[in-house]
Amino acid sequence: MTASSAALAALSGLGFGLSLIVAIGAQNAFVLRHGVRGQHVLPVVAVCAVSDIVLIAAGVAGFGAVVESFPAIVTVARYAGAVFLIGYALLAARRAFGSAAMIADAAGTSVAVGASVLTCLALTWLNPHVYLDTVVLLGSFATTYASGERWFLAGGAMVASVVWFLALGYGARRLSPLFARPRAWRVLDSLIAVVMFALALGLLFA
Template identity: 65%
Template sequence: MALQHLLVLLSGLGFGLSLIVAIGAQNAFVLRQGLLREHVLPVVLVCALSDIVLIVAGIAGAGAVFALAPVLITVVTYAGAAFLLGYAVFAARRAIRPSALAAGGPAVAKTLAATVATCLALTWLNPHVYLDTVVLLGSIANTHGDERWWFGAGAAIGSLVWFTALGFGARLLQPVFARPMAWRVLDGIIALVMAALAVSLVIRALTGA
């Protein structure tokens, strides 16, 4: 690998991490699944592979489609806001009702299909993923000309490393979450994050910000 390729790859890695290392709906979900040790590998793969697909689409020029058809972003925005609000309600119920907790976590585990479906919705119904990953990252990658795919490879590596660390590293916090109260606090925070994101999406759609 030439030094120039390595530098572009590292640039993509850093930029990709800057977009995903933040408190958000997707990261909150991955963290929770990691703490539960429930379907962690499928969740990590769904998030990472979704990011890779979006990165490739952005570099290939899909960002231009969203720029020409902003109505697509509007539709995803409202759908995403509705889903996030519903998820916030369920998280709030788990936080308010101690009976929904058992042995440091929910008494009833979700099926793999339900977990993957939720993860897909949190990923693909988030309009920011199109604006940040497809449009912004794709645009910056294309400034590197023929080396744009090295930039994309770096961003893809960043996504895979981050979600793997978040999902499987969450178990290090297991001693803290051995107490049901810790789960109530986490679910309360998740409910607030999801609700805040839903409201911000609606406001942005209405104001065109």
């Protein structure tokens, strides 16, 4: 293995990782909302990034073959994830269609860090697309590289995840002046509710 082939594998992992993670989804919407509020951003970002690192490592190590051999793992995650997403969507819809006073209160109310972390863990690990994309798809992609290059590929994908979640969580804080108005929160929570419902339906009828 040469230095150029290792660098190419790392860059491929970086690009591949970004293509999987940069999309509107439950996890990104959750990070965005916490980033805008400036609340527990580091713990939430850390949960997302560390979870991705673990899943990427599992995929490159060959756990994707285990998931393919036991599809019941994905099935259980699919239905559990759908139920959780529907519940989260209902909460977002309730916030969106509440009174202006309720919206302002929800936007300013402090949530315990433990609750934020547990919710983030559920949004991450109960999402079967995480296993299909990060573990199976990336794991399969890694098999096209020589054994010595696969971990450079994994490293690139891990860096992509860390950079993305840091940028999303801390970059969202720049939007806080916009969200000084209740209407902005109403729009954001409406979008979150729609995304969550759509993802839940996608899981139930996939």
